[in-house]
Amino acid sequence: MNAVNVTTDMSIFSLITGASLPVQLVMLALLITSLFSWWYIFIKVVTIKRAETDAESFENAFWTGGDLNKLYEGITAGRRKPQGTAAIFEAGFKEYARNKQQSKIEISDVMEGARRAMRATYNREIDDLDAHLPFLASVGSVSPYVGLFGTVWGIMHAFLGLANTGQATLSQVAPGIAEALIATAIGLFAAIPAVIAYNRFASSVDRLSVRYESFMEEFTNILQRKS
Amino acid sequence: MIRSHENPLALKAGAFTVIIHLALLAALLISFNTQEHQLPNIAQVELWDSLPTRTVKLVVVKEIFKPVLQEALKEEPKPELIIEKADIEIKKKPVQKPLEKTPHKLIEKNIVEKPAEKAKPNPTIEKKKQADALKALQDDVNADTSASDKKSAAKAKADAKVAADAQSAASASAASAGEIDKYKALIQAKIQRNVNKQLCGTGNPVLEFGIGLMPTGEVNGSPHMIKSSGLPACDDAVERAILQSQPLPLPPDTKLFSQFRELRLKFHPNDGN
Numbered sequence: 370m371n372a373v374n375v376t377t378d379m380s381i382f383s384l385i386t387g388a389s390l391p392v393q394l395v396m397l398a399l400l401i402t403s404l405f406s407w408w409y410i411f412i413k414v415v416t417i418k419r420a421e422t423d424a425e426s427f428e429n430a431f432w433t434g435g436d437l438n439k440l441y442e443g444i445t446a447g448r449r450k451p452q453g454t455a456a457i458f459e460a461g462f463k464e465y466a467r468n469k470q471q472s473k474i475e476i477s478d479v480m481e482g483a484r485r486a487m488r489a490t491y492n493r494e495i496d497d498l499d500a501h502l503p504f505l506a507s508v509g510s511v512s513p514y515v516g517l518f519g520t521v522w523g524i525m526h527a528f529l530g531l532a533n534t535g536q537a538t539l540s541q542v543a544p545g546i547a548e549a550l551i552a553t554a555i556g557l558f559a560a561i562p563a564v565i566a567y568n569r570f571a572s573s574v575d576r577l578s579v580r581y582e583s584f585m586e587e588f589t590n591i592l593q594r595k596s
Numbered sequence: 597m598i599r600s601h602e603n604p605l606a607l608k609a610g611a612f613t614v615i616i617h618l619a620l621l622a623a624l625l626i627s628f629n630t631q632e633h634q635l636p637n638i639a640q641v642e643l644w645d646s647l648p649t650r651t652v653k654l655v656v657v658k659e660i661f662k663p664v665l666q667e668a669l670k671e672e673p674k675p676e677l678i679i680e681k682a683d684i685e686i687k688k689k690p691v692q693k694p695l696e697k698t699p700h701k702l703i704e705k706n707i708v709e710k711p712a713e714k715a716k717p718n719p720t721i722e723k724k725k726q727a728d729a730l731k732a733l734q735d736d737v738n739a740d741t742s743a744s745d746k747k748s749a750a751k752a753k754a755d756a757k758v759a760a761d762a763q764s765a766a767s768a769s770a771a772s773a774g775e776i777d778k779y780k781a782l783i784q785a786k787i788q789r790n791v792n793k794q795l796c797g798t799g800n801p802v803l804e805f806g807i808g809l810m811p812t813g814e815v816n817g818s819p820h821m822i823k824s825s826g827l828p829a830c831d832d833a834v835e836r837a838i839l840q841s842q843p844l845p846l847p848p849d850t851k852l853f854s855q856f857r858e859l860r861l862k863f864h865p866n867d868g869n
Contacts, residue, residue: 381621381628400617407616411609412602450601500599536853538811558620 381551388548389526395519395552399512403559406508409501410566417573420453420498424580427455431584437462437591453494453577454584461487461585465592476596483592487585494581498574502567509564516556523549755862775847776855782845784861790837796865801825803834803863809856813843822860834863 385396430440431454441462444451451459464486468479527545531537598606804823808816819838824831846856 381624404613404617407613408606408609409598411612412598412605415605415609416602452601497599497601500602536811536850538850 384544384548384551387544388523388551392519392523392526392549392552395515395522396555399515399519399552399555399559402508402512402515403555406505406559406563406566409504410562413501413505413566413570417498417570417577420577421573423453423455424577427453427458428584431458437595441466454581456494457487457490457581457585458588460490461588461592465596469596479596480589480593484585484589487588491578491581491585495574495578498577502570502574505563505567505570509560509567512556512559512563513553514556516553516559519552519556520549523552755864772849772852775849776852779845779847779852779856780859780861783841783859784863786844787834787837787841787861788863788865790840791863791865792833792837793865795827795833796825796830797827798866800864800866801827801830803831803865805834805838805861805863807838807859807861809844809846809853809859811846811850811853813846815839815842815844825865830865834865 385393388396430443441459444455444459450456461483465479465483468474468482474482524546527542527549530545531542534541802823803821803825805819806822807819810816815838819835821831821835825834846853
């Protein structure tokens with residue numbers, strides 16, 4: 370009879386408010402982590418998607434075989450700062466054109482300078498793509514443990530409370546354990562999407578970086594042929 | 597925290613995040629609510645509200661009625677006289693007639709004696725809640741009875757008196773002692789109903805069992821016999837009935853449970869119905 374009364378009293382709010390302070394703190398920390406990780410996940414979904422479509426459209430424009438000067442002017446004239454392959458192309462072509470005008474510099478040095486400029490832009494682009502991924506990785510690996518810590522603490526608390534009462538019944542420990550398990554649930558809720566998103570974003574960034582690198586090599590070849 | 601090129605996205609992503617969390621919270625709340633509605637059905641709690649008191653009452657009434665009447669009939673010296681008369685008549689008259697006559701006379705005598713005896717128990721039944729009246733009646737009966745089976749009947753009556761006391765005490769005040777007695781009577785009545793009475797013969801065997809109870813009303817381990825009825829089949833039947841009666845009714849107040857941790861219960865399988 371008692372057990373039924375206890376379970377009917379249990380709502381998700383009473384479970385959270387009834388938990389001990391450390392468990393509540395753990396829950397709060399996990400909730401904030403979860404909010405942040407989802408925020409980053411949405412941001413990254415959009416930015417990576419955008420980088421992919423940008424790369425796609427620029428490569429289409431590049432390989433249709435138009436004039437490189439026209440393409441360069443079209444990119445720099447745009448209001449938006451060029452991203453991805455467009456930014457790499459802009460940096461490489463700018464450096465190449467600048468060095469080309471100075472007749473003293475040898476052709477190999479001109480090529481080397483353009484390569485360096487493209488490499489620097491490439492690193493910057495990849496850094497932007499990689500942003501927040503370490504955070505998602507640590508949320509994915511650590512938050513289950515944080516939740517587990519809250520659970521262990523809550524169960525310890527429940528059993529200590531049990532030791533003070535004379536007769537041990539399940540209905541005396543059950544609410545405490547349920548409260549404690551909420552912490553693990555929140556930890557898992559934060560961790561699972563973070564891990565999935567991390568893996569997905571990491572592979573997307575890898576594929577984009579391969580794409581950028583191959584474009585750099587091909588563009589270097591084209592510049593070499595031109596000079 | 598976020599890159600400059602991500603700034604325009606920040607607000608939209610934040611809104612999505614909040615929506616996701618609210619959706620999860622809503623799902624959690626809904627699932628919790630559905631669980632709450634199902635739980636009482638599974639547990640099936642208050643099956644024992646009114647039924648046990650009724651059975652106890654029945655026991656009381658029968659106990660007071662039957663033995664008194666039976667004893668009254670048995671103790672009459674007159675039936676012997678009738679038989680003597682009949683013998684005399686047999687000598688005088690043909691064989692068939694006295695055989696018809698004697699039963700008539702016996703019945704007549706019984707009818708004559710019954711109202712006289714019935715007048716006594718009636719007021720006592722009305723006052724059965726008063727322990728004194730019951731005690732007086734019991735004393736009378738004890739003084740009258742001499743045979744061994746009559747003694748066991750008196751014991752049964754004493755138990756019935758305890759049950760009646762428990763009932764009256766519970767109804768008078770919700771004192772804890774009354775509550776304990778009431779639930780002991782409930783436990784006994786529930787087990788009694790599950791006993792296979794055919795295995796206990798025609799006599800009036802008395803058994804005593806020690807039962808360890810858990811707070812859920814289940815029997816802890818197996819019940820151990822303190823006093824056997826002498827019939828192994830009957831002992832087994834009662835033990836099976838105890839196990840079959842789980843969960844046993846317990847008071848809702850958990851403070852009283854310590855009184856039920858170790859129970860000694862007496863059973864009279866052939867009494868009560």
